[in-house]
Amino acid sequence: MTNALDLYHRAARIPVLGRGAFSLVFALKAPYFLTIAPSLVEMRPNHAEVRVRKWWGVHNHIGTVHVIAIANGMEMAMGALAEASIPAHLRWIPKGMQLEYLAMSDSTMTATADTDPADWTGPGEVAVRVQSTRTDGTVTVRGIITLHVSERPSAQPADA
Known part of the structure; x- marks a missing residue:
């Protein structure tokens, strides 16, 4: 489990304030x-939700x-998903975003x-599927955020 995901689970145990505090820190x-x-509603490997x-x-x-506010929410959801999903030896950075405005x-x-x-x-590109949904269930924005995933650099010993 990643550090961010572990912190999310610990914060979620505190009624009402836990997820709010975690959302702010995130x-x-x-x-x-x-x-x-934003409010981070759910964070787990391969899925995240932001209100x-x-x-x-x-x-x-x-x-x-x-729509840019919605794109911010989708990017935050993508970041939470990536932190919850990526193996410890890899790192990620957004590479691009494609969105369709539907409603x-x-x-x-x-x-x-x-x-x-x-x-x-492993290293390469990850296409994260994102969407934004109204309270009545209508999808208003849908798209892909592409991540570049690479090996985390190994720690170099400091020269003495």
Whole structure:
């Protein structure tokens, strides 16, 4: 189990405040996530969910949730999934994102990220499937976030 996933499980044991505190700390790793006031709802290998609440701070000019706010939620879900899924000898970095806008995002949104266990067997590219869903179940944005996965550099001994 990764350090982030272990911390998530420990935080989730604290009713109400645990996941909220973990969401805040996780979002601080990439502070732009804080612009959407995210809640990490679920984090496990090959799946993560982030809630993006509909409030004026994420609205576009027509009063719906701005697609870039949704993309932030999907990227946070992808990051949580990657941290929960990647083997200790590998590391990841986003390489690209492709999104389709399918419907208006006019409620609180749930951004999800999914992969298959076989995606994490070694270096290369991982295509993380992401989508955003309204409270009525309608998928509003769907896409792929491509990750570059490489070997973690081995620790070099310090010169004496």
